[in-house]
Amino acid sequence: MTITNYDERILKSNHPIPGAPNNWRRFFGFNTDAKVIGIQYIVTALVFLLLGGLLGMLIRGELITPPSDLFDPTVYNGLYTMHGTVMLFLFLFPILSGLTNLLVPPMIGAPDMAFPKLNALAFWLVPVFSIVLLTSFFVPGGPASSGWWSYPPVSIQNPLGHFLNGQMLWIVAIGLSGVSSIMGAINFVTTIIKMRAPGMGFFKMPIFIWTVLAAQILQLLGLPALTGGAVMLFFDLNFGTSFFNPETGGDPVLFQHFFWFYSHPAVYVMVLPVFGIFSELFPTYSRKPLFGYKFVAVASFGITILSLVVWVHHMFYTGTPMWMRNLFMFTTMLIAVPTGVKVFAWIATLWGGNLRLNTPMLFCLGGLFNFIFGGITGVMLATVPIDIHVGNTYFVVAHFHYIIFNTIAFGIFAGIYHWFPKFTGRMFYEGLGKIHFTLTFIGATLNWLPLHWAGLLGMPRRVASYDPEFAIWNVIASIGAFMLGVASIPFILNMVSSWSRGKKAPPNPWNAIGLEWLLPSPPPHENFEDDIPTVLNEPYNYGLNKPFVLDEEFYISKALNDS
Amino acid sequence: MTTTKSDVLLHTPGHVKHDGHNLTGFIIFLCSESIIFFAFFVGYGVLKLTAPTWYPDGVSGIAVREPLINTIILVSSSFVIYFAERYLHKKNYWGFRIVWLVTMLMGSYFVYGQYIEWSELSFSLSSGVFGSLFYLLTGFHGLHVITGILLMGLMLIRSFIPGNYDSGEMGVESVSLFWHFVDVIWIILFVLIYVWQ
Numbered sequence: 185m186t187i188t189n190y191d192e193r194i195l196k197s198n199h200p201i202p203g204a205p206n207n208w209r210r211f212f213g214f215n216t217d218a219k220v221i222g223i224q225y226i227v228t229a230l231v232f233l234l235l236g237g238l239l240g241m242l243i244r245g246e247l248i249t250p251p252s253d254l255f256d257p258t259v260y261n262g263l264y265t266m267h268g269t270v271m272l273f274l275f276l277f278p279i280l281s282g283l284t285n286l287l288v289p290p291m292i293g294a295p296d297m298a299f300p301k302l303n304a305l306a307f308w309l310v311p312v313f314s315i316v317l318l319t320s321f322f323v324p325g326g327p328a329s330s331g332w333w334s335y336p337p338v339s340i341q342n343p344l345g346h347f348l349n350g351q352m353l354w355i356v357a358i359g360l361s362g363v364s365s366i367m368g369a370i371n372f373v374t375t376i377i378k379m380r381a382p383g384m385g386f387f388k389m390p391i392f393i394w395t396v397l398a399a400q401i402l403q404l405l406g407l408p409a410l411t412g413g414a415v416m417l418f419f420d421l422n423f424g425t426s427f428f429n430p431e432t433g434g435d436p437v438l439f440q441h442f443f444w445f446y447s448h449p450a451v452y453v454m455v456l457p458v459f460g461i462f463s464e465l466f467p468t469y470s471r472k473p474l475f476g477y478k479f480v481a482v483a484s485f486g487i488t489i490l491s492l493v494v495w496v497h498h499m500f501y502t503g504t505p506m507w508m509r510n511l512f513m514f515t516t517m518l519i520a521v522p523t524g525v526k527v528f529a530w531i532a533t534l535w536g537g538n539l540r541l542n543t544p545m546l547f548c549l550g551g552l553f554n555f556i557f558g559g560i561t562g563v564m565l566a567t568v569p570i571d572i573h574v575g576n577t578y579f580v581v582a583h584f585h586y587i588i589f590n591t592i593a594f595g596i597f598a599g600i601y602h603w604f605p606k607f608t609g610r611m612f613y614e615g616l617g618k619i620h621f622t623l624t625f626i627g628a629t630l631n632w633l634p635l636h637w638a639g640l641l642g643m644p645r646r647v648a649s650y651d652p653e654f655a656i657w658n659v660i661a662s663i664g665a666f667m668l669g670v671a672s673i674p675f676i677l678n679m680v681s682s683w684s685r686g687k688k689a690p691p692n693p694w695n696a697i698g699l700e701w702l703l704p705s706p707p708p709h710e711n712f713e714d715d716i717p718t719v720l721n722e723p724y725n726y727g728l729n730k731p732f733v734l735d736e737e738f739y740i741s742k743a744l745n746d747s
Numbered sequence: 748m749t750t751t752k753s754d755v756l757l758h759t760p761g762h763v764k765h766d767g768h769n770l771t772g773f774i775i776f777l778c779s780e781s782i783i784f785f786a787f788f789v790g791y792g793v794l795k796l797t798a799p800t801w802y803p804d805g806v807s808g809i810a811v812r813e814p815l816i817n818t819i820i821l822v823s824s825s826f827v828i829y830f831a832e833r834y835l836h837k838k839n840y841w842g843f844r845i846v847w848l849v850t851m852l853m854g855s856y857f858v859y860g861q862y863i864e865w866s867e868l869s870f871s872l873s874s875g876v877f878g879s880l881f882y883l884l885t886g887f888h889g890l891h892v893i894t895g896i897l898l899m900g901l902m903l904i905r906s907f908i909p910g911n912y913d914s915g916e917m918g919v920e921s922v923s924l925f926w927h928f929v930d931v932i933w934i935i936l937f938v939l940i941y942v943w944q
Contacts, residue, residue, distance in 0.1 A: 298772060299769075369779070370775045370779070378771060405782060409785075409786045415783075415887075423873065424873035425873060427879055432876070433798045434794070435793065438794065
């Protein structure tokens, strides 16, 4: 495993290496290589994580004292609307598209995505709709301030009468984000269905590929409903139609149906790939086969199907009839079954394993811990009698941050650390990674755990001032939020310094099984090129004497020679 | 080694290179696109059943005769485009071009008929729930018809490129599929707006 001293870039100038200092320019142009696009997505999304985090810290700064003193309440409305929108549409979706772009082709042995140009186009829409969304800070009346869900009739008010208003820009940005996501989804589904390596039947695919397939099919089925609703909202806002306008006979609750028909599954679109990351990392760092591979794989599609029929649980307190509440309470609780299958499979994988607690594994374990907690509060919220009382309080805010940040973002960080050596060709600094994890875990817990109590006591969300009895919980939460801000410093330091001058990474630093680990680090432009391996088994047989691909030694030595 | 590469290949799906994916991708796109229409149709149904006032003042229903002629033209164009494809399979390129052009003309007649209908109506986009839904559905569908005609024009021009069909007739197949899709959507739309009054 010795790495020779010569500069491989001289010998491989025909295949530009991601991250090589002499060709950094390709990350700033229209490039159709999925590995370049993946890194473009991830870096762009991380910039928006900082922006969304800054907005979040401004919110927590306002809430550190009971009265509304830091901002005008109207400005506060804009802050939480933009915080949610930036985090979901500018950070989470793009960063997951980025990880998916990096991982899908190498993991299935494909040279690239099925439609490389469409892929690049989907990425370049991200800066376009980001600019549209952020422009709304500078238009008269300020940005959209009806919350990230933009319920009418609040969202169809245009008091200043300008055509160019914050809410209109919000709708346009969401529409463009939808176009980008659909382009991505078509690409991912086609690639996974048609371009797998020989021998890789469905039940030999890595779980990450299963979850991406499930998530992207969900995207294809759900997202158009939101687009349809957004088109109608756009007309209501700007052209005086009456789809959702109660004054002229429209039905505002109809928009809620359109919105949540997509936006509830959207949570699963985000969490499923993270389940995939968990399923890749737990076996690798426990040195044990994944427990119940087939059940974990099929459970992904159980989640996909069920998540299409649970959306009304967001509307228990908006005037839905009783039969609908009961029906959707039942379906919502049912979704705990496939999710529970996965959680038990991960715990059974960890049980008695030879754990290696490096940064990616720590983030995975932290994410799993938080997910179990957030899942339990999820089942509580699915119960109609509880939801009627705590709906629209900080209990809901705490619950979904436990899923969105404490699970999904933790999983994303785990994925970034785990595959960092593979795609940059450099090792990260373990010490900085552990500092990042510790600060993130403590900060996230301090930030959102106390808000459960504030919510149970009845503190309403989306209000700039609150009763002084909630002060103690909010002070702790704000300290946690600022800690999360600090946590980004070791992360950025680690990424920048490791990528520019970290130790060179071997092809398989974690001794993991998987097609991507049979490639040199970083992989060449077209991955396996003409020597595509023939897959014999699923990639989780740690410690078992089952071969993974035909001629494994050939690929291992080839990767070592090329690295 | 007991298993050989060909043994494994016999039992598993083949590995396909870049070329033949466009039709798969396009079919996936159409499935997704149909959900937008589905959302609009559900919106139409829900509002029709629950809205306190449905038709705008002074409107009691909507004329069916011209839209019915339009429907017949559009539905038959779906059969015509099928014959165009048949000609192409038989490598009769001029037959294909002429029948393809006939489909385009039928599509254009549909758009013209839609324009005439719109210009004669007494209500607008902002005349209550029905007006909003009527223009949204027919307008969004009309955009798809126009897109279909433009795509057909593109395919017609490309048919003059020598060797255009050497690697398959994927573009023509996709556009034809799109045309059938637009057709099916129109039938549902026609039933919802004109039949269910």
